[in-house]
Amino acid sequence: MIIDARKISWVRSDHTVLKNVDWQVRQGEHWSLVGLNGSGKTTLLKMINGYIWPTSGKLTVLNRPFGTCDLRELRKKIGWVSSALSEKIRPGERPEAIVLSGKFASIGLYEQPSPAERAMAYELLHKLGCKSFENRPFGLLSQGEKQRVLIARALMADPELLILDEPCNGLDLFAREQMLSIIAELANSPETPSMIFVTHHVEELLPCFEHTLLLKAGTVFKSGPTGEVMTPEIMTAFYDHRVSVQRQGRRLSVALNDDAAMESKF
Numbered sequence: 001m002i003i004d005a006r007k008i009s010w011v012r013s014d015h016t017v018l019k020n021v022d023w024q025v026r027q028g029e030h031w032s033l034v035g036l037n038g039s040g041k042t043t044l045l046k047m048i049n050g051y052i053w054p055t056s057g058k059l060t061v062l063n064r065p066f067g068t069c070d071l072r073e074l075r076k077k078i079g080w081v082s083s084a085l086s087e088k089i090r091p092g093e094r095p096e097a098i099v100l101s102g103k104f105a106s107i108g109l110y111e112q113p114s115p116a117e118r119a120m121a122y123e124l125l126h127k128l129g130c131k132s133f134e135n136r137p138f139g140l141l142s143q144g145e146k147q148r149v150l151i152a153r154a155l156m157a158d159p160e161l162l163i164l165d166e167p168c169n170g171l172d173l174f175a176r177e178q179m180l181s182i183i184a185e186l187a188n189s190p191e192t193p194s195m196i197f198v199t200h201h202v203e204e205l206l207p208c209f210e211h212t213l214l215l216k217a218g219t220v221f222k223s224g225p226t227g228e229v230m231t232p233e234i235m236t237a238f239y240d241h242r243v244s245v246q247r248q249g250r251r252l253s254v255a256l257n258d259d260a261a262m263e264s265k266f
């Protein structure tokens with residue numbers, strides 16, 4: 001089991017941020033975690049990575065129950081790619097060194113990598129479509145290019161879980177589609193660990209994320225196979241707005257119904 005959350009809650013003073021969250025992610029499953037801003041996604045991810053502990057409930061990540069495992073060791077097995085990570089990378093750092101640093105779970109590169117490790121770093125950079133800018137300093141890369149380097153870095157540690165935290169944030173339409181097709185390709189590869197794709201944009205959901213958890217105001221609104229969760233009825237109740245769910249190719253997309261869009265506009 002990758003994640004086994006049983007009725008976990010997180011309470012801060014009088015504010016319940018997460019309430020009775022149940023979530024089971026099994027080996028090989030790819031999930032999307034969907035919630036509006038403030039729904040508790042980041043708090044849940046922090047808990048999965050052992051930065052905060054549940055106030056109540058039981059959480060087991062990668063078969064290591066909290067309280068009995070070395071959290072630093074656990075974190076080495078989880079690749080968490082987020083904009084917060086991107087901000088920690090020095091602008092002058094080159095992609096090769098950034099990817100190699102993933103092996104040592106550090107931000108800078110403090111150990112001498114072996115030729116095999118170097119070869120693996122380049123292989124990952126190429127897999128993530130970074131060949132044309134593999135020698136360019138990080139600070140000069142576009143948002144999408146940075147994300148790709150950071151995903152390669154996360155894979156360098158051979159993680160058992162890969163968390164892609166809003167990977168399309170700040171990307172234009174074309175960079176977003178490019179990022180999504182790279183993620184879809186990753187999902188096709190048997191070496192890729194279970195992935196969690198975190199977003200508040202439902203139109204980004206790829207078919208490879210065959211399970212979805214909808215988080216609303218700190219509670220699980222619905223979770224299960226994406227096709228069963230993303231129905232017009234469920235999504236209308238989730239957003240408190242009438243929405244329609246369309247299928248575009250193999251991708252589902254949710255749109256505000258015209259009159260609902262007008263209501264929210266005025």
Ligand code: ADP
Pocket residue numbers: 012015017035036037038039040041042043044
């Ligand atoms: P999301 O990632 O979905 O935008 P967050 O997990 O960041 O949501 O936040 C969920 C809610 O919990 C927000 O209302 C936020 O203000 C609150 N929150 C987050 N961290 C803390 C904290 N340390 N203390 C109190 N409230 C918090």
